[in-house]
Amino acid sequence: MKNIQDIYHRSEHPIKVLQFGEGNFLRAFVDYAIDRANEEQGFDAGIAVVMPRAKQVNARFLTQDNLYTVCLRGQRAGKPYKENRVVTCLERIIAAHEDEKAYMQLAELDTLEFVISNTTEAGIVFREADRFEDAPPQSFPGKLTKFLFARYQYFHGAADKGLIMLPVELIDHNGAALKACVKKYAEHWQLESGFSSWLDTACTFADTLVDRIVAGYPKSEAAAYEGELGYHDALMTQCEPFALWVIGDPQLKDKLPLNAPDFPVEFTADIAKFKEQKVRILNGAHTSMVLGAYLAGFDYVGDCMKDPSIRRQLNQSVYGEIVPTVHLPQEKAKAFADAVFERFENPFVHHALLSIALNSISKWRTRVLPTLKDSLAATGKLPKWLTYSMAALLVFYHATERGDGCLLGHRGEQVYEIHDDADKLEQIAAWAALPDAEYVDHILKSADWWGEDLTAIPGFAAAVQDHFQKIRTYGAKAYIESLGKEE
Secondary structure (H helix, E strand, O other): EEEEEHHHOOOOOEEEEEEEOHHHHHOOHHHHHHHHHHHHOOOOOEEEEEEEOOOOOOHHHOOOOOEEEEEEEEOOOOEEEEEEEEEOOEEEEEEEEOOHHHHHHHHHHHOOOOOOOOOOOOOOOOOOOOOOOOOOOOOOOHHHHHHHHHHHHHOOOOHHHHHHEOOOOOOOOOHHHHHHHHHHHHHHOOHHHHHHHHHOHHHHHEEEEOOOOEOOOHHHHHHHHHHHOOOOOOOOOOEOOOOEEOOOHHHHHHOOOOOOOOOOOOEEHHHHHHHHHHHHHHHHHHHHHHHEEEEEEEEHHHHHOHHEHHHHHHEHHHHHHHHHHOOOOHHHHHHHHHHHHHHHOOOOOOOHHHOOOOOOHHHHHHHOOHHHHHHHHHHHHOOOHHHHHHHHHHHHHOEEEEEOOOOOEEEEEEEEEEOHHHHEEEEEEEEOOOHHHHHHHHHHOOHHHHHHHHHHHHHHHHHHHHHHHHHHHHOOHHHHHHHHHHH
């Protein structure tokens, strides 16, 4: 079998993008989008990838001349969808710790415009031990500060040589957080004051929100994929067709021609509304559904979507209780919900309910409670399924038996692990030994868990007690089915 580099060749573009990180998500999301924009919109952007932690460049990139395939698998418009795209826009790969000189020389590129990063949620941090003389500093913001200062000096502080930072790390206000770190390093290292002013006036640090499930290298199916592609590719990565990139600066729209009907990029001054949409619809649907569904005998999201009772629950909760609370145009929120259902149905993604169930207490507080309260305020009545979801959580967590760093629950004869904060699990184990009504009451009144005493929500405690007893009496599967038939 031939290798990918025997068939395809890198396209040549001026380096416009400096990318910190070489992982699957960046390659299947950002680089995929830029490669398409080059072909479809004439973006003409090459990418220089900096490996921020590696001691040397991954040999697979060297062997394959930076070429790789993104394999999209899933559903689109209700039909199976498959796409294989060879990405050809990675111009250079540099390991910062192996060749800092080559990395720093990129600061002198006249064509450079953007910096994109994904250094994990822990990547945007200030590390006081980092020194300007380090080659390079350990932290990503430290590396970036030194790089930006070199550019500032090389171009004598020219206003048109500032860069646009687009971090995609999954933290709130990622652009603002990155800028705060860079400014702190500038002060810590006592860099000249003009540099700090240049960061404010010539550079942009945009908040972003990204959404795409990237499975990575399809190890168990690699041979079948390569047989279909007709070549060997050690860097191929699999992802779902769905994608959404929200960039919190409308002025960047003309600079980044990335938007496509099947790869939407939103430029907005109100990124919080798009985060709310994702958290309430996608994450909220997961959190409000999975614990009861697991107790009902299901193990994967895809299996839940095939069951009429669970599907009815999701239809009623997502479209009837969640979508109306999203502070975006309802047609936009509904379209996002439609896409979420297709993602849940994706036969190529096997999303285990027990994985989603981790740390459900904090997830319910952030993903479900605000929606429940907004729905109650708008309609004057408790949303049926979101209220039920608290009862399902309480049944799922009802356990006194301890495991290794967890509690042990029982689904029939099957034992499952309950993972959450250790102090919460200790408290639950003690309360679970009490009568059911007291167990429920103690948890609902734990204001430090929920940010408030949930028994203060009119009618909520009584409704949860009722759901809790019925799940325990009839079983989750039968109760979900009967509840779905109620008006």
